[in-house]
Amino acid sequence: MATDSAKQDEKPAIFEPISGENEDTGLTEIQSLCVNCEEEGTTKFLFIKIPFYKEIIISSFYCPHCSASNNEIQSAGTIQEKGVIITCKVQNKSDLNRQVVRADIASVSIPELGFEIPPASQKGTLSTIEGIIQRSVDGLQQEQPIRKSLHPDVFEKIEAFIGKLKTIRTGETPFTLVVNDPSGNSFVENPHAPNHDPALTFTHYKRNLEQNKALGLSIELPEPGQGLDLKNEVITFSTECPSCGVTNETNMKVVKIPHFKEVIIMATNCDTCGKRTNEVKSGTGFEPKGKIITLKVKSTEDMSRDVLKSETCTIKIPELDFITGGNAISGKFTTVEGLLVDLKAMMLETNPFVGGDSATNDKLRKFVEKLDSLLKGATPFTLILDDMNSNSFIQNIYAPEPDPCLSEVEYERTYEQNEELGLNDMNTENYTS
Structure with a gap:
């Protein structure tokens, strides 16, 4: 009973x-x-x-x-902490079959044609790249008979543009598809996952005030000029939980990392839904060079090393043929083990195409199994942090003596990297107002 x-x-x-x-x-x-x-x-x-x-x-x-x-x-899920810009280079007909999850707040554009589907102009869809183009063609054709009678010149221009859309829909003409989603909930399939897809890039960004308002979010910052002592005090200010929207307290503190530099750590814990977020920012300016940090992980002691991963840092694990962009995981102050756990969560939680029986999904499952093997300490591996702003750090457990498992190499940034950091147009000399 x-x-x-x-x-x-x-x-x-x-x-x-x-x-x-x-x-x-x-x-x-x-x-x-x-x-x-x-x-x-x-x-x-x-x-x-x-x-x-x-x-x-x-x-x-x-x-x-x-x-x-x-x-x-x-x-029906939560709004992500950051927005995302997804850029996909469509080079052949098979690329047109990539699945696309597009939120209704996201815009879709094709730069080569000067074409854009504005945010909220269409409802969210689960489709393919070809399906998005076909839906655009159908939408443009819908009013063509009326335009032909009332505005023949407009009819001719739109008819020519429809012809261009139909041409790229065949897959014979390469083009670029860009999805810009402030909510971070859109996705374009990577058929090569978990390996890097050279035709697909994800760029995460912080939303501006207008985008937060469009998503129903707002952030209230403390009033300036209050004489805050960031170095000796934990500063608390109100923010809204990105998961449930309830107002919470965010703690912020400047921390000096031994043998490195000052960083700003911000942490939020939502008592309502249990969402936890932490973010690390550099407390210094731009470094003149980038830096590559390589760690040979051979023991459980190495798994406990402190790691500071900035937002501009790329993570590489050669043994897994794995590489992720700088913004795939936000800035974190954790351990080697904690970083691997975050990578596993990223692969499972942010990829909508893991389930099923396809060959791609089988690759993802095998990748996660290998990652689990690294977490258990059963397999030695190499962790590489490539930070173009030199704001990342891996603990030297032999400091101040050299660490036999740790190496650092500085390098000159490329023009593209300086452009991403916004340094090419920055003028700090002979400046006049």
């Missing part, structure tokens, strides 16, 4: 894991007004949890009177 009672008390999950074996997915249907003919149609909602990614809501509308239909996808 107790068992039966417990089963009755159990509530079914709203979001069902997506699975080929699960046919009963909890489909919800409601009657809704058709905006086309103003008759009654049917909207179906499907609440799905994509493995290792997030929860989404798929909605599908169909009107039996005029045959109008509409499909949308909405993220």
Whole structure:
């Protein structure tokens, strides 16, 4: 009886894991007004949890009177800490089949054509690159008969542009697809994962005030000029949790790392949803050169070394043929083991295409297995931090003596790296107002 009672008390999950074996997915249907003919149609909602990614809501509308239909996808997960710009070089027809998760707040552009789909102009979709182009073609063609009668010159220009879209849709003409999502919830498939995809780049950025307002977020900073002593005090100010939106306290402190430099550590702990965030910023200016730090990890003692990874630092593990961009993981002050844990979480939680039985997913699973082997200390490996601003650090456990497992090499930054740091246009000499 107790068992039966417990089963009755159990509530079914709203979001069902997506699975080929699960046919009963909890489909919800409601009657809704058709905006086309103003008759009654049917909207179906499907609440799905994509493995290792997030929860989404798929909605599908169909009107039996005029045959109008509409499909949308909405993220039911949290807004990410940073926005993301995804750049994909489409070079052949197979690239057109890359899956794309596009949030409704995201803009999509093709620089070669001067074409852009503005934010909120279309609902969120789960599609392919070819599907996005086809949807744009359909949208432009919709009003063409009216334009032909009323504005022939506009009709001709749009018709020519539609022809360009149809040309790149064949995959014979290379082009660039750029997805800019302030919420950080959009994604473009990497068919080579977990290996680096040279045609795909992710650039994470901090949202500006307007973008935070568009997402319903706001940040209140403390009033300036309060005589704050950052070096000797922990400064507290109010921020909103990026996960649930509840106001929390963020702690900020300047810390001097021995044999390195000063850094600013900021940490937030949300008591409502349990979300924890920590971020590390350099307390100094731009260094004149970049630096490559190489650590040979041979023992559990090496796994406990302190690591400071800045936002401009690239992480490489040659034994796994693994490389990640600087902004893939935000600035952190952790250990070697903690950094590997963050890499594992990044691979599993931010990649919506891990689940399933494809060869790509099998590669990802094998990569995670190898990463687990490194975490257990069963396999020696090499950790390389390549920081173009020289603001990253790995602890020398023999300091002030040389460390036989640790090496550092400085190098001159390239023009492109200086451009990314905003140094090429910075004038600090002979400046006049």
